[in-house]
Amino acid sequence: MTGISEPGASRDGYGDALLDLSSDERVVVLEADLGKSTKSCHFRAKYPNRTFCLGIAEQNMALVGAGLAEAGKIPFASTFAIFSERAFEQFRNGIARTGLVVHLCGSHGGMHTGQDGSSAQSTEDLGIFRTLPGMTVMHPCDRNSARSLTRNLLSHEYPSYTRTARNKTREIYSEEEADNLEIGVASELRAGEDATIIACGVMVERSLDAAEELSHRGIEVRVVDMHTLKPIDKDAILRAAKTGAIVTAEDHSVIGGLGSAVAEILSEECPTRMKMVGVRDKFGESGSPEEIMNKMGLTSDNIVQRVIELVQKPGRT
Amino acid sequence: MVYKAQSGHPGGSLSCIDILVGLYRSAMRFDPDNPGWGDRDRFVMSKGHASPAVYSILRDVGVLEDSDLDGFRSLGSVCQGHVDRKWTEGVDFSAGSLGMGLSFGLGSALAARLDVSERHTWVLLGDGEIQEGQIWEAAMAASHLEVANLTAIIDRNRIQNDNFVDDQMRVGDVASKFHSFGWNVIEIDGHDMSEIVSALSEAKASDGPTAIVAATVKGKGVSFMEDNPAFHGAAPNDEQYAEAMEELS
Numbered sequence: 001m002t003g004i005s006e007p008g009a010s011r012d013g014y015g016d017a018l019l020d021l022s023s024d025e026r027v028v029v030l031e032a033d034l035g036k037s038t039k040s041c042h043f044r045a046k047y048p049n050r051t052f053c054l055g056i057a058e059q060n061m062a063l064v065g066a067g068l069a070e071a072g073k074i075p076f077a078s079t080f081a082i083f084s085e086r087a088f089e090q091f092r093n094g095i096a097r098t099g100l101v102v103h104l105c106g107s108h109g110g111m112h113t114g115q116d117g118s119s120a121q122s123t124e125d126l127g128i129f130r131t132l133p134g135m136t137v138m139h140p141c142d143r144n145s146a147r148s149l150t151r152n153l154l155s156h157e158y159p160s161y162t163r164t165a166r167n168k169t170r171e172i173y174s175e176e177e178a179d180n181l182e183i184g185v186a187s188e189l190r191a192g193e194d195a196t197i198i199a200c201g202v203m204v205e206r207s208l209d210a211a212e213e214l215s216h217r218g219i220e221v222r223v224v225d226m227h228t229l230k231p232i233d234k235d236a237i238l239r240a241a242k243t244g245a246i247v248t249a250e251d252h253s254v255i256g257g258l259g260s261a262v263a264e265i266l267s268e269e270c271p272t273r274m275k276m277v278g279v280r281d282k283f284g285e286s287g288s289p290e291e292i293m294n295k296m297g298l299t300s301d302n303i304v305q306r307v308i309e310l311v312q313k314p315g316r317t
Numbered sequence: 318m319v320y321k322a323q324s325g326h327p328g329g330s331l332s333c334i335d336i337l338v339g340l341y342r343s344a345m346r347f348d349p350d351n352p353g354w355g356d357r358d359r360f361v362m363s364k365g366h367a368s369p370a371v372y373s374i375l376r377d378v379g380v381l382e383d384s385d386l387d388g389f390r391s392l393g394s395v396c397q398g399h400v401d402r403k404w405t406e407g408v409d410f411s412a413g414s415l416g417m418g419l420s421f422g423l424g425s426a427l428a429a430r431l432d433v434s435e436r437h438t439w440v441l442l443g444d445g446e447i448q449e450g451q452i453w454e455a456a457m458a459a460s461h462l463e464v465a466n467l468t469a470i471i472d473r474n475r476i477q478n479d480n481f482v483d484d485q486m487r488v489g490d491v492a493s494k495f496h497s498f499g500w501n502v503i504e505i506d507g508h509d510m511s512e513i514v515s516a517l518s519e520a521k522a523s524d525g526p527t528a529i530v531a532a533t534v535k536g537k538g539v540s541f542m543e544d545n546p547a548f549h550g551a552a553p554n555d556e557q558y559a560e561a562m563e564e565l566s
């Protein structure tokens with residue numbers, strides 16, 4: 001399923017999707033002075049009457065969204081992933097708790113965002129939004145899947161948080177493949193029975209690279225794109241457990257993120273040996289995305305190592 | 318710096334650099350040989366993306382070196398993308414998320430009062446930044462708590478990230494807003510050094526919190542950046558860099 005690269009960033013997919021959805025008059029777009037960055041600016045340019053620019057005021061944006069939602073609109077609000085955290089309590093009490101459907105997109109998520117430094121590198125967003133009852137949390141890996149999953153939100157009955165990335169990643173899904181994606185259903189990108197890598201966002205391409213490398217070493221791993229962290233695809237995790245070893249990979253803290261979500265399922269339903277590739281309780285710093293990802297242990301080599309540690313462990317059946 | 322890193326925020330750095338010169342060269346109690354001196358005035362760069370301005374002034378007073386500035390935004394550099402007290406000597410507040418600095422400044426001012434110290438706290442805010450509600454929470458608290466040792470300087474360059482402030486979200490009459498929150502207000506031309514220096518000394522002497530609303534030009538000094546929203550967060554290319562250096566020299 002790995003496509004040939006037509007580079008684009010997942011945030012571009014969000015911008016594409018808003019335009020795709022624009023024919024539905026209920027769709028409204030909210031911005032907090034970052035529309036050029038999150039890519040909602042394209043919708044704004046075409047539909048200024050359905051776009052509300054609220055200034056640098058994320059908390060206000062969240063509740064304005066709630067008011068619009070209560071009246072039957074479908075609000076798509078965006079800012080940087082890190083500043084979505086600023087409106088967390090507003091999201092909890094004003095949106096998730098009240099059963100209103102507002103869709104929030106946080107772009108520039110993770111260490112991958114690079115040079116802006118630690119104040120911009122959100123590695124908690126997926127974890128905190130995952131704790132809210134009824135909230136859907138997604139982190140697509142490329143432009144086409146971000147576009148398709150965002151489009152699927154039109155008929156979604158729950159509020160959502162979607163993290164997108166600032167920088168280009170290679171195309172993982174063709175447009176047709178992406179069209180078949182469903183919120184909450186993980187997709188298997190590569191078959192394998194020796195172990196499984198479950199990844200999200202920018203770590204998906206790295207996981208595919210790792211799988212390729214492992215294959216050269218005679219280890220065939222399955223690669224699963226867990227684009228939806230909540231509701232998480234339990235069946236896909238339990239199927240992965242049958243491979244006997246699971247490595248999770250995320251550009252996010254291992255505390256609360258994808259690794260935690262997978263471990264929550266496995267520890268209760270099917271204890272399985274696993275390792276997590278993710279940020280180890282650290283803040284980042286300025287540097288190029290590649291340098292930071294290296295420093296934080298978020299490379300395909302790191303994934304390869306973790307898989308090898310698991311499959312080589314004596315006593316494994 | 319921004320050219321070299323090919324990323325960063327030139328516009329809002331150039332608009333406030335004259336103010337920083339006034340602060341460090343005339344108003345602030347600060348010892349470049351001992352930037353960590355406990356009883357120094359505190360400077361809070363709340364619009365943390367204007368870090369190049371801070372690094373430049375710290376270079377100018379001798380706390381940083383050229384080689385530090387050369388590393389701006391690169392791995393391991395003391396000059397992080399956004400000002401960060403853990404990385405840079407002489408930086409008092411870690412910013413990057415807008416709207417937080419005035420509250421921090423209020424805390425510093427309250428601490429100085431508890432310590433019965435003369436030290437003053439200076440907070441530099443963006444005019445887009447004051448759209449954040451937290452600014453007004455701090456503004457209300459500062460006058461309620463009657464802090465006299467706190468000054469906010471608003472860099473009124475009329476541009477934010479996406480566009481002009483008036484198009485994004487009007488902040489209106491900033492001076493009257495602060496005034497109605499119980500602050501002393503001084504309005505100046507933020508590029509006129511004598512106005513800057515006298516406003517800073519008046520603010521220091523005042524008996525309540527003071528807001529200096531400084532009319533500035535985003536990208537000041539570089540013709541193609543001046544008043545141009547495109548240079549909020551964009552680096553100049555080779556040609557533009559040469560032209561800018563020529564104009565600034």
Ligand SMILES: Cc1ncc(C[n+]2csc(CCOP(=O)(O)OP(=O)(O)O)c2C)c(N)n1
Pocket residue numbers: 032033034056083086326328329330332364366367413414415416442443444445446447472474476477478535549
């Ligand atoms: C809480 C928060 N939201 C959004 C941003 C992204 N951002 C960085 S700079 C900027 C515009 C700032 O405008 P202004 O305060 O007027 O600063 P200046 O024009 O002087 O650079 C925005 C929205 C941020 N840093 N923090």
